[in-house]
Amino acid sequence: MSLIIDVQHVTKRYGDKTALNKVEFSLEKGAPVALVGPNGAGKTTLFSLLCGYIQPSSGKISILGHAPGNSALFGRLSALPQDAQLDPRFTIAMQLNFYARLQGMSNKLAKKDTARVLDMVGLSDALTSLPSELSHGMRKRATIAQALLGSPEIVMLDEATAGLDPANAREIRAIVSEHASDVNFILSSHDLSELERLCDQVLYLDNGQLKQHQTLNNNDSAGFLTLRMKQIYSEIIPVILQIPGVSQVAMTQDKEYLLTISNEQGKLSIEMNLLTALASNNWSYTQLINGKTLENQLF
Amino acid sequence: MKISCSRIWCLVTFELLRLFTTKRGLLALSAFATIWFIILYYFVGSASSMVISPSFESMASQLFGALGLTALLDWPVAEYAIYWLVAVYFFPSFALLVCSDQFCSDKHRGTLRFITLRTTRAELVLGRYVGQLLIIAILILLTSIATTILASVRDVTLLSASLQIGAKLSLELLIVVMPFIALMSLLNNLVNSARLAIVAATLFFALGPLVLAFIQYQFGQVFYLNWLFPGEQISSILSQNNMVTSQYLLPLIQTALLLMTSHFLMKRASL
Numbered sequence: 301m302s303l304i305i306d307v308q309h310v311t312k313r314y315g316d317k318t319a320l321n322k323v324e325f326s327l328e329k330g331a332p333v334a335l336v337g338p339n340g341a342g343k344t345t346l347f348s349l350l351c352g353y354i355q356p357s358s359g360k361i362s363i364l365g366h367a368p369g370n371s372a373l374f375g376r377l378s379a380l381p382q383d384a385q386l387d388p389r390f391t392i393a394m395q396l397n398f399y400a401r402l403q404g405m406s407n408k409l410a411k412k413d414t415a416r417v418l419d420m421v422g423l424s425d426a427l428t429s430l431p432s433e434l435s436h437g438m439r440k441r442a443t444i445a446q447a448l449l450g451s452p453e454i455v456m457l458d459e460a461t462a463g464l465d466p467a468n469a470r471e472i473r474a475i476v477s478e479h480a481s482d483v484n485f486i487l488s489s490h491d492l493s494e495l496e497r498l499c500d501q502v503l504y505l506d507n508g509q510l511k512q513h514q515t516l517n518n519n520d521s522a523g524f525l526t527l528r529m530k531q532i533y534s535e536i537i538p539v540i541l542q543i544p545g546v547s548q549v550a551m552t553q554d555k556e557y558l559l560t561i562s563n564e565q566g567k568l569s570i571e572m573n574l575l576t577a578l579a580s581n582n583w584s585y586t587q588l589i590n591g592k593t594l595e596n597q598l599f
Numbered sequence: 600m601k602i603s604c605s606r607i608w609c610l611v612t613f614e615l616l617r618l619f620t621t622k623r624g625l626l627a628l629s630a631f632a633t634i635w636f637i638i639l640y641y642f643v644g645s646a647s648s649m650v651i652s653p654s655f656e657s658m659a660s661q662l663f664g665a666l667g668l669t670a671l672l673d674w675p676v677a678e679y680a681i682y683w684l685v686a687v688y689f690f691p692s693f694a695l696l697v698c699s700d701q702f703c704s705d706k707h708r709g710t711l712r713f714i715t716l717r718t719t720r721a722e723l724v725l726g727r728y729v730g731q732l733l734i735i736a737i738l739i740l741l742t743s744i745a746t747t748i749l750a751s752v753r754d755v756t757l758l759s760a761s762l763q764i765g766a767k768l769s770l771e772l773l774i775v776v777m778p779f780i781a782l783m784s785l786l787n788n789l790v791n792s793a794r795l796a797i798v799a800a801t802l803f804f805a806l807g808p809l810v811l812a813f814i815q816y817q818f819g820q821v822f823y824l825n826w827l828f829p830g831e832q833i834s835s836i837l838s839q840n841n842m843v844t845s846q847y848l849l850p851l852i853q854t855a856l857l858l859m860t861s862h863f864l865m866k867r868a869s870l
Contacts, residue, residue, distance in 0.1 A: 353712055353870040371601055374717050384709030389621040395713075401609045402717035446713055 302329050304454060304484050305350065310359030312345050312508075319345040321508045322359070331500035332476060332485035336492065336598065341505040343488045344382050347458045350486075351379050364453065375403040378447040379456040382488075385439070386431045392418065392442050393427040396449060403450045417445040420475055422468065437464045444472060448479075456486045461494060473498060496594040504598050514597070525559040525571065526552075526589035526596065533583050543577060545570040552596055606718045607726040614730025627697055635742050638689070643681045644749055674839075675760045678750040682742070683768055687837060690739060690772050691830050694779040695800050698731040700793035701784050702865075707791040711870050720865045724784060728858060731780050736773050743769045771836070771847070778829035778850045781857035788864035804828070829853055 305327040312320040320342045327333055335343050348354045349361060352369025366372045386395050393414055400410035418424055421441040431439050440463055447455050457476075461469035476485050476498050489495055495502070504511045529536070537549045540559060545567075548560035559574075561567055571588065578585055618624035674680050702723065705711045714723060747761040782803070786796045807828055811821050825831055832849045 348869075351712070351716060353715070355867070355869075369715070369719070371603070371719055378716055379712070381709060381712040384712040386713070387705065387708070387710050389617070389623060394616070394620075398609065398613050399713060399717055402606055402714070404605070443713075 303327070304329050304364055305486075306360075306362040307350075308360045308362075310346075310349060310356045310361060312342075312349060312354065313357045318508050320349070320356075320505075323505075323508075323510045324359075325503060325510055327484070327486075327501070329484055332480055332487055332498050333501045333503060334495035334499035334594075335486060335488040335503045335505065336490075336495060336594075337505035340507075342508045343505055344458060345508075346505065347379065347381065347456055347486075347488065350456060351377070351381065353381070375450050376452060377454045377456075378449065378452040380444055380447045380458055380460055382458040384443065386442060386446075388430060388432045391428050391430055392423065392434075392445075396442075396446055399446055400449050405450065413449055414445075417448045418442070420448060421445045422471055437468055440464060441468060441472070444475075448475070452483060454484045454486065456488075458488045459490075460487065461489060461491065469494070492594045492598075502594065502598070523561045524592045525561060525567075525574070526587070526591065526593050527557045527559060527574070527585060528587040528589070529555045529557070530584040530586055531555065533581070535581070536583065539577055539581065540574065543570060543573045546574075552593075556593075558592065558596060602719070602722055602725070606722050607729065610718065610723065610726025611730040611733060614727060614734065617730075618734050631693065631697075631738060634689075635745065638685055639742070639745050639749060642685060643678050643746055674764065676750045676757050676764055678746050678753075679761070679764050679768060682746045683839070684837070686739070686742065686768070686772055687775060687833055690735065690776050691779045691833075693738075694731075694735050694776045695783060696797060697734065698780045698783045699787075699796040699800070701727040701731060701787045703787040703790055703792055703796055706787075706868070706870060709870075715870060720868075721862050724858065724862045724865050728780060728784050728861075731783075732773070732777065735776050735780065736769075739769050739772050739776075774847050774850050775830070775833065775836075778853035778857060781854045781861065782829050785857050785861040785864070788861055788868060826853070829857075 303326055305325075307323055307325050310320055310323045311318065323342075323346065335346065337343050345354070349356055350363060350368055352367075352373075361368055363373060364376055386392065390398075393411075396414040396417065397407075397410045400413050401407065405413060415424070415427070418427060421444050423438060423441055423445060426434055426438060426442065431442065434442065440460075444457065444460055447457065461472050464472065473494060476487070479485075480498070485498070487495060487499060502514055504514075527540075532555055536557070537551070540546055540549045540557065545561055545563045546559050547562040550558045550560075552558045559570075561570060563570075567590075575588070618628065702711060705714070711723070718726070743765040747758070747765045750761045751758045782800065783796060786799045786803075790796050790799055811825055814824065815821050826849060829850065832846050836846050
């Protein structure tokens with residue numbers, strides 16, 4: 301496995317406020333990485349540092365062996381920065397064509413690639429539209445398209461699906477899944493279920509500090525089952541506790557239960573017994589998750 | 600510092616597109632064309648006929664002599680005398696307006712974040728500057744060609760002399776406007792909009808001489824601070840008398856220093 305991002309003791313201060321405090325992690329080539337954390341945790345600051353938009357107060361960042369902003373990264377690293385907008389005076393095609401040419405493509409290739417990425421995000425009809433003629437969601441998709449120009453090795457998407465309708469958010473997730481084997485995606489989102497579906501690793505930032513750096517579906521989660529019900533059933537916890545192998549049941553949130561399994565080897569029979577118990581009591585469930593949800597892992 | 604000429608050229612051509620394909624660019628072009636139509640038709644065309652008319656010759660000589668501009672009367676193409684007097688003040692002012700948005704609104708909007716993933720900040724400053732310079736060069740050339748046509752229509756034998764003097768003056772005008780565009784590049788690092796950049800430039804040129812006057816009053820000299828102001832040499836080159844290379848060195852040095860400062864600020868800016 302090769303190292304794609306190496307962040308060492310990075311601190312970023314804005315005046316008296318410390319946005320990031322001695323953050324340290326390294327990422328290897330592989331499945332998408334999720335960057336999560338509450339508002340103001342420092343996610344966008346970290347994205348901006350990785351993209352070279354801002355300089356760290358101290359520490360060192362290396363991306364594909366180069367400092368952020370180095371010309372060696374042009375075309376290899378791309379990003380969807382949060383709140384960045386396209387120029388309202390030029391058509392989408394003109395701007396994407398310009399970016400593609402800056403990446404070193406010929407005019408002909410740039411046009412072809414612009415059409416390709418716009419097709420990927422479902423904006424083939426918006427080639428000659430001005431950004432102001434598009435809806436918020438369409439503009440967002442156009443900015444996602446610019447991040448897909450050429451063949452980048454790392455794509456950082458900051459809140460890529462925020463503000464998109466469910467169908468388009470799903471399209472974007474499909475694009476990420478489809479290209480995850482060739483491209484290293486780093487995604488930031490508040491939608492934990494989305495990140496859970498797409499990512500294998502999680503960087504959890506809180507108050508400017510990296511609290512956790514973990515791989516999803518790891519052993520910590522192996523001794524658990526998460527059950528989501530359609531409605532609240534008052535008798536459910538005692539019934540589940542009667543199933544052999546279930547040592548503990550906790551209601552993590554409304555209609556959601558976390559089952560602690562004492563015997564991992566017998567997990568399949570526990571799952572079958574659980575489903576049988578639900579059916580015999582006529583209780584409807586919506587999801588049975590093998591392990592903890594990302595939310596339960598982090599909080 | 601590695602600079603890619605192809606990326607700079609890409610930035611330059613996009614600036615040309617900004618002028619010739621956007622509504623705002625075309626509006627600026629229309630305004631420019633209207634102003635120059637008036638200048639050429641009413642001032643350059645008529646004023647030159649006045650200069651060469653015997654009845655006005657003595658008056659013009661007296662007037663131009665009082666202003667130290669008698670050398671202009673010796674030019675074979677009188678139209679260019681008026682053209683030069685207007686253009687040498689018009690183009691620097693026009694450059695301040697037209698080149699007021701080299702990257703401030705892109706920075707404010709976040710568009711620079713897309714661009715700086717594909718080009719270095721040095722290339723961005725240089726590319727945008729060269730793009731604006733090329734636009735002004737095209738406009739200078741167009742007005743110069745129009746003046747040549749005016750002169751040639753009056754007397755076709757002036758065509759060759761007009762072309763020569765037109766080329767010389769175009770180059771001189773371009774050197775004059777260079778530091779003004781570089782100043783706007785620098786101011787674009789400090790403000791968030793083109794409007795504010797124009798206000799900042801206006802304040803610079805309005806308050807600057809007042810500050811210099813105060814320094815002169817306090818210390819008896821200005822410590823060469825007047826050299827900080829683009830256009831400082833205009834009054835000495837206006838007469839086209841005793842033209843020396845050093846008079847064109849100042850704008851070139853100012854341009855280099857302003858662009859280096861602009862790059863210095865851009866390199867440290869948070870996007």
